[in-house]
Amino acid sequence: MRPVLQATHIEKSFNVQNIRTRALIDVTVDICRAEFTLMIGPSGCGKSTLLAILSGMSSPDQGAVHVGSFNLSELTDEQRDLFRLKYCGFIFQGFNLFPALTALEQVQVPLDYMNIPEDEARERALLALDHVGLSKRKHLRPAEMSGGEKQRVAIARAIVKRPVILFADEPTSALDSENGRNVIEILRATAKETGTAVLCVSHDMRLLSKADRVLQMEDGRLLRDERPNAVSQSTERDVP
Numbered sequence: 001m002r003p004v005l006q007a008t009h010i011e012k013s014f015n016v017q018n019i020r021t022r023a024l025i026d027v028t029v030d031i032c033r034a035e036f037t038l039m040i041g042p043s044g045c046g047k048s049t050l051l052a053i054l055s056g057m058s059s060p061d062q063g064a065v066h067v068g069s070f071n072l073s074e075l076t077d078e079q080r081d082l083f084r085l086k087y088c089g090f091i092f093q094g095f096n097l098f099p100a101l102t103a104l105e106q107v108q109v110p111l112d113y114m115n116i117p118e119d120e121a122r123e124r125a126l127l128a129l130d131h132v133g134l135s136k137r138k139h140l141r142p143a144e145m146s147g148g149e150k151q152r153v154a155i156a157r158a159i160v161k162r163p164v165i166l167f168a169d170e171p172t173s174a175l176d177s178e179n180g181r182n183v184i185e186i187l188r189a190t191a192k193e194t195g196t197a198v199l200c201v202s203h204d205m206r207l208l209s210k211a212d213r214v215l216q217m218e219d220g221r222l223l224r225d226e227r228p229n230a231v232s233q234s235t236e237r238d239v240p
């Protein structure tokens with residue numbers, strides 16, 4: 001497995017009212033292309049903090065995150081924003097859709113930010129909606145969609161950029177089991193078919209059997225790093 005992201009000796013603490021919480025303690029981990037990696041662990045063990053650091057949304061107190069030739073700690077805030085825009089996709093538990101936009105418009109938004117010409121953006125957005133099985137629902141606004149459909153639009157919006165890494169934070173927790181399974185199958189297929197590295201944080205133990213790799217966190221440490229199922233590698237994506 002070729003890692004696309006390497007994080008070494010990550011430390012992160014928070015101080016609140018003179019109480020120091022060590023959220024991450026000496027975490028070293030890499031994330032590989034074409035794999036669906038699941039990060040699990042009890043509430044408060046540091047999963048979201050690690051996801052934020054790996055995606056450049058927050059900085060570690062110590063340690064480094066390398067993605068391709070980028071050392072995230074050496075980038076300015078603006079460079080980090082650009083890095084995320086170009087190479088990372090994000091899916092959140094709350095979908096984060098714009099109420100006024102149709103499914104198609106939601107998916108085109110990141111491509112507009114990337115200055116992709118309108119015609120190409122529309123074509124790519126339609127393909128992404130097709131990938132999540134929603135091409136026939138492209139004119140619907142969030143208020144007209146089910147939770148599962150909204151999450152699939154959010155996935156289409158994340159993958160339309162063709163990200164090298166896709167970060168998903170509790171993507172199934174607001175969904176019933178059937179929609180949850182559907183979303184996980186789409187994330188797995190995205191990893192296999194496009195070579196994207198998918199890192200998914202979840203409490204949902206049903207996902208364990210679907211993961212290529214399981215990272216188990218506890219009390220700020222990475223306790224277990226296993227690949228329970230054999231994996232075949234497909235198309236590979238790189239950060240230059």
Ligand SMILES: Nc1ncnc2c1ncn2[C@@H]1O[C@H](COP(=O)(O)OP(=O)(O)OP(=O)(O)O)[C@@H](O)[C@H]1O
Pocket residue numbers: 014015016021022023041042043044045046047048049050
């Ligand atoms: N901004 C913050 N300020 C203070 N403490 C924080 C902050 N963010 C996280 N923490 C603390 O760091 C620890 C790790 O939190 P984190 O949110 O990463 O855990 P988690 O595993 O994602 O939890 P959950 O599964 O409940 O979302 C917790 O003790 C939390 O209270």
